[in-house]
Amino acid sequence: MSDTFDVIVIGSGPAGYVCAIRAAQLGLKVGCVEKWATLGGTCLNIGCIPSKALLQSSEEFEKTKHALADHGVVVDGVKLDLARMQARKGEVVNANTKGVEFLFRKNKVTWLKGAGRIVAAGTVGVGGTAYATKNIIIASGSESVPLSGVTVDEKQIVTSTGALELEKVPGHLVVIGGGVIGLELASVWRRLGAEVTVIEFLDRIVPGMDTEVATAFQRVLKKQGIKFRLGMKVTGATTADTGVTVSVEPVKGGAVETIAADVVLLSIGRRPYTEGLGLEDVGVALDDHKRVKVDSHYATNIPGIYAIGDVIAGPMLAHKGEDEGVAVAEILAGQVGHVNYNVIPNVVYTWPEVASVGRSEEELKAEGVAYTVGKFPFTANGRARAMGDTDGFVKILADKATDRVLGAHILGPDAGTLIAELVTAMEFGASAEDVARTCHAHPTLSEAVKEAALAVEGRALHI
Ligand SMILES: Cc1cc2nc3c(=O)[nH]c(=O)nc-3n(C[C@H](O)[C@H](O)[C@H](O)COP(=O)(O)OP(=O)(O)OC[C@H]3O[C@@H](n4cnc5c(N)ncnc54)[C@H](O)[C@@H]3O)c2cc1C
Numbered sequence: 001m002s003d004t005f006d007v008i009v010i011g012s013g014p015a016g017y018v019c020a021i022r023a024a025q026l027g028l029k030v031g032c033v034e035k036w037a038t039l040g041g042t043c044l045n046i047g048c049i050p051s052k053a054l055l056q057s058s059e060e061f062e063k064t065k066h067a068l069a070d071h072g073v074v075v076d077g078v079k080l081d082l083a084r085m086q087a088r089k090g091e092v093v094n095a096n097t098k099g100v101e102f103l104f105r106k107n108k109v110t111w112l113k114g115a116g117r118i119v120a121a122g123t124v125g126v127g128g129t130a131y132a133t134k135n136i137i138i139a140s141g142s143e144s145v146p147l148s149g150v151t152v153d154e155k156q157i158v159t160s161t162g163a164l165e166l167e168k169v170p171g172h173l174v175v176i177g178g179g180v181i182g183l184e185l186a187s188v189w190r191r192l193g194a195e196v197t198v199i200e201f202l203d204r205i206v207p208g209m210d211t212e213v214a215t216a217f218q219r220v221l222k223k224q225g226i227k228f229r230l231g232m233k234v235t236g237a238t239t240a241d242t243g244v245t246v247s248v249e250p251v252k253g254g255a256v257e258t259i260a261a262d263v264v265l266l267s268i269g270r271r272p273y274t275e276g277l278g279l280e281d282v283g284v285a286l287d288d289h290k291r292v293k294v295d296s297h298y299a300t301n302i303p304g305i306y307a308i309g310d311v312i313a314g315p316m317l318a319h320k321g322e323d324e325g326v327a328v329a330e331i332l333a334g335q336v337g338h339v340n341y342n343v344i345p346n347v348v349y350t351w352p353e354v355a356s357v358g359r360s361e362e363e364l365k366a367e368g369v370a371y372t373v374g375k376f377p378f379t380a381n382g383r384a385r386a387m388g389d390t391d392g393f394v395k396i397l398a399d400k401a402t403d404r405v406l407g408a409h410i411l412g413p414d415a416g417t418l419i420a421e422l423v424t425a426m427e428f429g430a431s432a433e434d435v436a437r438t439c440h441a442h443p444t445l446s447e448a449v450k451e452a453a454l455a456v457e458g459r460a461l462h463i
Contacts, residue, residue, distance in 0.1 A: 003110070005031045005133040007332060008124045010116040010277065013041020015309025015321030016139030017100050022329035024107035031133070032109055033116030033126050038097040039104070042141050042310075043318040046161045049096050051184055053089040054164060055349050058191035061085075070388060080192060082169065089164070117278040121304040135304050135332055138284075138292055139325070140277060142270040142310035147176065149236035149247075150266055156239045157264045160185060166263065169193045174246050174261035176234050178205035180348050182267035186226055187350045197227045197259065199234055199248055201268075206348065210360035210409045213395065217354050217411050220391050237264050272311045287313065297337075298328040306332075320344050343426045347416035352392045355419035358407035358426055359397060370400035374432060374456030376448050378412045380463045383443040389413035394452035396422070396432055403431035403456070414445055421449055432456035 006028035009016045017039060020032040038045055065078045104111055114127035118138075124131050144159040146152070154162035163185045169192045175182045178200035190196045198205070205221075205228070206214045218228060229248065235256070236247045246259045272291045279286070285293045285301045292300060292307035299306055306328050309321030320339070327337030348354040364371045377393040378384035392412030398405050408422035425435050435453035440446045447462075454460045 003031070003131055005029050005110075005131060007031070007135045007137060007329070008033060008112070008116070008131060008133040009137045009139055010118075010124065011041060011139035011141055011309070011311075012036075012039040012100065012111070013139060013141045013309060013321065014043045014318040015141070015325045016041065016137070017103070017325075018322040019137055019139060019308060019325030019329050020109045021103055021107050022326045023332060024109050026329060026333035026335070028329070028333060030107075030109045031112045031124075031131060032104065033112040033114065033124065035113075035115040038094075039100040039111065040097045041139075044096045044100065045093060046164060048318050050089050050093050050164045051160070051181070051188075052349055053092040054085065054188045055184060055351075057085045057088060058188045059351055062191040067388065080169070082167065082192070086165070086167070115276055117276060118282050118284070118305065119278065120282060121302050135306065137298075137328060138274075138277065138279075138300075138305065138307040138311055139309045139321070140273050140311050142316055143273045144266065145269045145271050147234065147266055147268055150176065150234060150264070151237075151239075152266060153239065156244050156262075157237055157266060159266055163189075163263075163265045163267075170262035171195065172197070172243075172261045173263050173265060174199060174244070174259055175265045175267060176246075177266070177268040178202070178228070178230070179267060179269065180206065180346075182265060183221065183226075184349055185265055185267070187221070187224075190224065190226055194262075195227075196225070197229060197261075199229045199232050199246070199259075201231070201233050201251055203231045205230070206354070208360075209346075209354065209356060210395070210407070211362055213354060213356070213409045213411050216392065217348075217350075220352060220411070221350070270310065270316050274311060289313075297331050298324060314341065315344060315346065317344065317346065340427060343423050345416075345419050345423050347419065349416060352389065352412045353415035354409075354411050355415035356407070356409040357419055357423050358405070360407060360409070361397060364397060364406060369406065371397050371406060372400050372403075372432075372456050373397055374452045374454065374460070376451035376455055376460055376463065378445070378448055380451070381443075381445060381448045383445050384413060384448070386443065387413060394418070394448045396435070396449075396452045396456055398432040398456045403433055405430055405432055405435065405453075408449075408452075410449075412445070412448065418445055418449055421446060 008031045012034035117125045173194045175198045244261045249256045308324035310316045323339045330337035345357045374396045379390040395409045397407040432453045440450040
């Protein structure tokens with residue numbers, strides 16, 4: 001046996017590294033096992049951060065090429081330097097992963113380098129060394145869901161990981177799956193010049209999102225040039241030197257069709273990753289979706305073993321995992337850790353962005369809750385007009401009897417930042433009137449939030 005720890009966290013993604021830092025802040029002796037060469041997990045290395053770096057760069061490119069002239073800024077000879085764009089993305093990732101290393105040193109968290117295996121409750125093996133620990137936290141994250149008949153080579157048929165690394169803009173990119181990750185990467189490559197076709201099994205994009213918002217979102221993406229084939233299922237993809245041939249057929253039945261692509265992005269979702277952890281040997285129970293089963297305190301069925309992040313139930317989002325990391329660290333330190341799952345925001349970082357929190361209209365209807373809707377379009381917001389970013393609207397759903405905000409959905413410029421106000425409002429149990437009576441600076445995009453809150457009572461001022 002080597003060192004003894006109070007807590008060993010397996011995985012250094014946003015759930016794991018945040019948990020490690022919080023536990024160390026609370027005076028616990030913490031080790032964090034990570035098998036990759038850098039800390040930060042999917043989010044920092046191959047997820048949130050590199051995708052947002054490319055979204056930002058591609059947005060700058062598109063703006064310079066197409067939108068600035070409208071502002072009277074004429075730029076001739078705009079060219080793409082994809083190698084530089086990719087190098088910049090690498091620098092952004094590096095700064096973030098190194099940042100986590102710094103935070104580990106600052107908080108005296110020991111990085112146990114290598115793959116971790118739970119030998120028994122109280123013992124974690126890493127590269128031939130067994131470490132004793134009072135508590136183990138599984139934060140091993142998730143991986144892309146495979147599709148039968150579509151073999152990923154990360155060159156011609158890629159997951160999001162390969163799609164973030166392309167060295168050439170594909171002539172035609174076919175995206176399998178109209179979810180958040182697929183649409184963000186579709187936007188990146190369309191802006192850089194690819195023709196993009198999104199193939200989706202369902203008859204709508206972004207499943208789970210408020211339908212009115214999803215429909216408006218699809219319209220905007222279509223206007224930007226992305227083609228959609230909804231209600232279609234991919235049955236196979238074959239690669240050749242000349243490209244990829246994708247076979248599709250209508251979900252409802254009908255003729256098989258082939259689509260020629262240069263690159264195919266498989267993005268039909270993610271699934272929990274538990275390989276090599278030794279869970280079967282220790283007897284840690286999984287649920288029907290192969291997620292680690294936990295109670296409301298993140299405890300598994302084996303005393304002393306906990307789990308957080310993408311590997312357990314709930315939305316696969318970095319901030320959800322971070323909050324669970326903080327909660328379980330506080331629970332282990334004898335405090336009252338807690339996550340309010342009713343107010344976890346969800347953002348799609350396209351442009352315009354889409355952001356939501358709480359219930360959709362469909363959910364409220366299904367739950368039989370009487371509600372009122374307040375909506376306000378960005379076309380009527382002065383700042384959005386000044387920016388030239390008027391696509392979209394703010395929609396607030398409030399309880400008909402109490403006026404309490406039950407859900408909020410925004411399609412529009414900087415929606416991901418705007419939603420924070422409504423997340424805070426919901427966390428504090430605010431009514432739509434509370435939001436409407438709060439002073440909002442003029443001229444800001446946030447006035448559209450205030451106006452939507454006013455519209456709940458039918459008294460928006462600027463429309
Ligand atoms: C392209 C893309 C874009 C995304 N964009 C966003 C976004 O904008 N916003 C958002 O909220 N979410 C986004 N996500 C989702 C987000 O990345 C995940 O929800 C988040 O990373 C989950 O955190 P986690 O800590 O649970 O696991 P992960 O980040 O997956 O980290 C798990 C870590 O555990 C390590 N590990 C696993 N098993 C072992 C073992 N046995 N021993 C040692 N180490 C091990 C892995 O190497 C990995 O580093 C995106 C995902 C992708 C793929």
